[in-house]
Amino acid sequence: MFSPVNIRVGWYLAVRQLxxxxxxxxxxxxxxxxxxxxxxxxxxxxxxGIVDGISNLYRAxxxxxxxxxxPKDKNYIEHSADVLAFLKTLPQVAAMSPRYVAGGTLxxxxxxxxxxxQKANSTGANIFGVDPSTEDAFSHISGFVGEGSFLSPxxxxxxxxxxxxxxxxxxxxxxxxxxxxxxxxxxxxxxVTINGSTREVVVKGIIVTTANSPLATGVYMPAxxxxxxxxRDDYNVNQIAVRLKPGVNASDFANLLRRSGVxxxxxxxxxxxxxxxxVAEVRNTFEQMGNAISSVGLVVxxxxxxxxxxxxxxxxxxxxxxxxxxxxxxxAIELSYIFQSTMYALLGSAIGLxxxxxxxxxxxxxxxxxxxxxxxxxxxxxPDTLLRVLLLVVATVVAGYIPARMIVKKNTLDSILGxx
Amino acid sequence: xxxxxxxxxxxxKIEVRNLTKTYKNGDVITPVLKGIDLTVLEGEFIxxxxxxxxxxxxxxxxxxxxxxxxxxxxxxxxREVHTLSDREKELFRLHKFGYVFQDYALLPDLTALxxxxxxxxxEHMDTAQAYAKALEALRKVGLEHRAGNLPSQLSGGxxxxxxxxxxxAERPEILFADxxxxxxDSESSKNVMKIFEGLHKEGQTxxxxxxxxxxxxxxxxIVRLDDGKIIS
Numbered sequence: 001m002f003s004p005v006n007i008r009v010g011w012y013l014a015v016r017q018l019x020x021x022x023x024x025x026x027x028x029x030x031x032x033x034x035x036x037x038x039x040x041x042x043x044x045x046x047x048x049g050i051v052d053g054i055s056n057l058y059r060a061x062x063x064x065x066x067x068x069x070x071p072k073d074k075n076y077i078e079h080s081a082d083v084l085a086f087l088k089t090l091p092q093v094a095a096m097s098p099r100y101v102a103g104g105t106l107x108x109x110x111x112x113x114x115x116x117x118q119k120a121n122s123t124g125a126n127i128f129g130v131d132p133s134t135e136d137a138f139s140h141i142s143g144f145v146g147e148g149s150f151l152s153p154x155x156x157x158x159x160x161x162x163x164x165x166x167x168x169x170x171x172x173x174x175x176x177x178x179x180x181x182x183x184x185x186x187x188x189x190x191x192v193t194i195n196g197s198t199r200e201v202v203v204k205g206i207i208v209t210t211a212n213s214p215l216a217t218g219v220y221m222p223a224x225x226x227x228x229x230x231x232r233d234d235y236n237v238n239q240i241a242v243r244l245k246p247g248v249n250a251s252d253f254a255n256l257l258r259r260s261g262v263x264x265x266x267x268x269x270x271x272x273x274x275x276x277x278x279v280a281e282v283r284n285t286f287e288q289m290g291n292a293i294s295s296v297g298l299v300v301x302x303x304x305x306x307x308x309x310x311x312x313x314x315x316x317x318x319x320x321x322x323x324x325x326x327x328x329x330x331x332a333i334e335l336s337y338i339f340q341s342t343m344y345a346l347l348g349s350a351i352g353l354x355x356x357x358x359x360x361x362x363x364x365x366x367x368x369x370x371x372x373x374x375x376x377x378x379x380x381x382x383p384d385t386l387l388r389v390l391l392l393v394v395a396t397v398v399a400g401y402i403p404a405r406m407i408v409k410k411n412t413l414d415s416i417l418g419x420x
Numbered sequence: 421x422x423x424x425x426x427x428x429x430x431x432x433k434i435e436v437r438n439l440t441k442t443y444k445n446g447d448v449i450t451p452v453l454k455g456i457d458l459t460v461l462e463g464e465f466i467x468x469x470x471x472x473x474x475x476x477x478x479x480x481x482x483x484x485x486x487x488x489x490x491x492x493x494x495x496x497x498x499r500e501v502h503t504l505s506d507r508e509k510e511l512f513r514l515h516k517f518g519y520v521f522q523d524y525a526l527l528p529d530l531t532a533l534x535x536x537x538x539x540x541x542x543e544h545m546d547t548a549q550a551y552a553k554a555l556e557a558l559r560k561v562g563l564e565h566r567a568g569n570l571p572s573q574l575s576g577g578x579x580x581x582x583x584x585x586x587x588x589a590e591r592p593e594i595l596f597a598d599x600x601x602x603x604x605d606s607e608s609s610k611n612v613m614k615i616f617e618g619l620h621k622e623g624q625t626x627x628x629x630x631x632x633x634x635x636x637x638x639x640x641x642i643v644r645l646d647d648g649k650i651i652s
Contacts, residue, residue: 005541005542005544008541009538009541009542012534012537012538012541013527013529013530013538016529016530016534017529019529020529020570021529318525319525319527319528322521322525322527323527323538324510325486325513325519325525326513326514326519326538326539326586326587327510327511327513327514327515327517327539327542328510328514328538328539328542329507329510329542330510332542412486413481413486413487416486416521416525
């Protein structure tokens with residue numbers, strides 16, 4: 001069997017065979033291994049990254065790391081001013097944005113509507129009342145305004161509208177039943193209605209971003225105007241999004257808020273807790289799809305190694321026969337091929353790991369790939385990646401062993417003499 | 421120890437009784453060896469000679485356990501070796517036999533030294549000891565200065581000497597050589613035969629297949645084959 005002396009001889013042969021092999025051949029095999037490794041990791045990583053990209057957008061642009069929201073049985077976060085004052089005392093907080101939030105409708109082109117029976121050019125939307133400077137510091141929303149500009153302190157009767165609410169940007173423009181606004185540009189007047197209260201405002205800017213960004217379906221107005229439309233005479237808000245300083249654990253911070261009594265005023269959730277359960281299911285689905293696609297790559301890699309080792313062993317059949325003839329155990333010869341294929345896989349994986357964590361992951365984190373539905377990042381948790389390295393090595397070991405075994409078990413004298 | 425200070429003793433090293441080898445290819449049956457009886461004494465240098473197709477190499481493959489006879493007995497040091505399992509034969513070849521092939525049979529990825537080292541490592545020798553022993557074997561065939569060269573960097577004669585070094589490094593009890601000079605020029609052939617003569621003088625049992633009379637005469641005894649039978 002694979003005794004220590006067989007391992008020693010197998011290793012001795014493998015190292016020398018690899019060291020003196022053609023660099024082009026070795027380079028090509030390692031390149032195939034590298035591509036297989038990247039296929040295993042990157043396909044799944046990007047598919048999961050599409051969903052995580054959406055989640056990250058919500059985290060960066062809406063929920064922050066921790067979000068305090070209105071309890072189901074209330075209309076607002078009670079004692080909002082006290083909660084905000086408390087948050088300001090906490091050193092873990094990097095930024096926060098209190099918001100009035102309401103569902104409402106927008107209507108455009110009402111001035112030119114000549115027939116009362118004609119369908120109104122209106123659409124539903126989430127309407128956020130925000131302090132322009134505070135919100136921009138929190139979500140950097142002004143950077144996404146593609147037409148016009150974002151709100152400024154002191155603005156009145158103005159709104160900034162998300163691109164999915166405008167027909168020329170929206171998917172809804174092509175989908176019956178969805179009615180994005182037509183002919184709306186910066187400077188266009190629209191009607192905003194919340195709880196039956198209506199206000200005419202001028203569109204100051206249009207947020208142009210990916211369809212799944214929370215900014216794409218929102219309408220942002222000065223806080224005071226939304227508060228008035230809500231008919232609220234206190235300053236209790238509906239939502240406080242908190243971004244934490246780097247290194248602060250969101251769960252620990254949420255627990256701190258709960259222990260401090262904030263949970264009695266509003267619902268305290270970490271970003272992960274606030275994600276809708278459907279997002280996690282979509283993530284799992286994408287992950288399984290990625291794994292299925294990657295497994296095809298694994299089979300291709302195994303076949304490649306099989307062919308390489310088979311041809312290698314076949315062309316060396318005479319020498320394998322000689323080795324057996326002079327008394328070298330067939331297991332040692334088989335091991336030499338197993339070691340070679342393992343080294344190919346490990347070398348390809350090592351280069352892949354360096355490319356993955358040295359470049360691809362940090363680069364896509366800094367520069368997400370902009371897709372219509374998300375800003376995709378590459379998700380590659382280290383344990384998952386190492387599991388894929390193991391898969392690749394196991395596949396190549398099996399693929400290397402089988403052809404070596406086929407050649408080694410042939411009759412020794414036939415191998416030496418080149419007889420079939 | 422297998423090496424002796426003088427020529428052969430009267431001890432029987434190999435005894436072959438009624439050895440036959442027949443090849444079958446479909447319905448075609450080709451008898452190659454037809455009842456060979458042969459005794460090889462310890463320390464003896466035998467040349468097996470005969471015309472092409474006489475069965476010289478086939479006989480050597482049976483004696484050296486690289487092939488299985490169809491019938492008959494092969495007894496080495498009193499042990500019936502034709503009944504051994506494949507792995508036992510492999511170990512027998514490793515521990516007791518040395519081989520020199522017509523086309524040198526060196527591994528192309530290993531240097532001359534490494535080619536000699538491989539069977540020594542298989543014999544559980546530690547690396548330093550194996551290298552020292554391999555170098556000593558190369559020195560014996562006058563090739564220590566080419567120890568670090570790959571076979572492709574050696575001449576035919578040098579490759580054959582490296583092959584001899586590999587076969588004698590662990591001092592085998594019997595050295596088998598199959599047409600060791602067939603691919604060599606005259607001078608290299610003489611060098612190789614000098615090495616064999618030297619080994620024989622040290623007591624090495626050698627069984628050599630050759631078709632060259634000049635080199636066959638250097639052996640202590642010539643066994644002539646014709647049509648699968650020993651004729652003299």
